[in-house]
Amino acid sequence: MTKQLHPWSRYVALGDSFTEGIGDPEPTSPGGHRGWADRVAEELSQGTEDFAYANLAVRGKLIRQISTEQIGPALALHPDLITISAGGNDVIRPGSDPDAIAVRCEDVVRRLSADGATIVLFTGADVGFSPVFRGIRGKVAIYNEHLRAIATRYDCIVADLWSLAEIQDARMWAPDRLHLNALGHHTVARLVLGALNVPNALEPSEPEPMPGTTWRQARTEDLAWARAYLVPWVLRRVRHQSSGDHVLPKRPLAGPFRQPEA
Template sequence: MSTRHPWTRYVAIGDSFTEGLGDPDPGAPGGFRGWADRVAEVLAHQTEDFAYANTAIRGRLLQQIIDEQAEHALSLHPDLITVSAGGNDIIRPGSDPDEIAERFDGLIGRLRQDGATVVLFTGPDVGMTPVLGLVRGRTAIYNENLHAIALKHGALVADMWALRVLRDPRMWAPDRLHHSPMGHATIAAAVLDTLGVEHGVRPEFPEPLAARPWREARAEDLGWAREYLVPWVVRRIRHTSSGDGVTPKRPELDAVVDNRSDTP
């Protein structure tokens, strides 16, 4: 098999975005596939002796990712690392995107010290969502900091803000906090493009949705609030996390086995 890219040891770290929430798959470790698994499947098909680990856990804040995942990731001696962190910090009331970025800067510097290729992610434009839309300004400031951090350390940026198709509601799971399978596939294609890897993953460009009656949209918003928003608020009040008791789905480097007949 000819090698089409230089990476053989890929480690993904982060929170629910990287864990793959919103893209359920009973056959995948942890029960979720997600964009990182899809990227690993493509990379594994294009080189020999490829191994992949994913230590991301839902709900993790930036400092938790630094403390719990960074050093373990480096101990695996990866040549490719993807890291998405800080999103859960940004959505917390009163958060400071500049202070969060300072800590993220230190994380990227550490991950780059051994020469691994590092891919980081800007936050998507969430102006259309009921709750996340309230932090659109902080997200934009944080994104500008992330571009500067990537330039400083020679990291790559998968620019989710520029991926305007992610504004389509069908790119999001019913909880409106995580991406749907369509969204994860679209993000996987963007990551592979950022790496300069040839692939057959086709990003989704769905036809525009028809306008819905106001009453129908309002009823849907109220149902979403009861099912997803209220539990999220309660966890904040109780200082608990959706990731409490959850362990990484792929804590160690292992071969990627994909028996699907569909494209990644």
């Protein structure tokens, strides 16, 4: 009989596009995306009899929506392990207040902790490397300080994206510059498993070297990115729309983890 490597048997992931796995397309996975949470579930399922996994995360969700739409269904699944990444979509919005967002986050964590599950809470990544998001680096840092304090009060495990230097590299990000690519998600999965102190088979991996570009080529790429991703994002904000409108959770029920077919 295989030795169980950890104490958890029912894992539920909550959050937004980061946890849904956007940026890591996998046609054979539920919802068409894999992501770090699926990778974590795959490793946790090794040697754990009757391991069950659900992923309730939906792209574009604000922390208020995560609170109202995901906590009830999550608790109904009786998890003993919960990962929650929330507030990122709030923080990036112009004029948002990281202090107020943190108040909502603490309420989410308080409710999730009521049944004694282990909770993993994520800090936001250090976006100083990104020309697109460098301007909100201070807000992310303030929010992170709140998250660390919340984690201390509710005995949460912190998966510290801010200190994860590997993802402070454009090669770890998808073409939209907002979501991690497959390698980025793989790297986050390693971070989470390390935070949980779970032995695993995920090896560190280096991105391919980027080809050199001229200033003109870089600006051309920036314009193409703005047309393809920034303008649609702004239009959704103006129209009060979300990329997650009419999108359902990819794994709404806690069930056995099945690896995508090759």
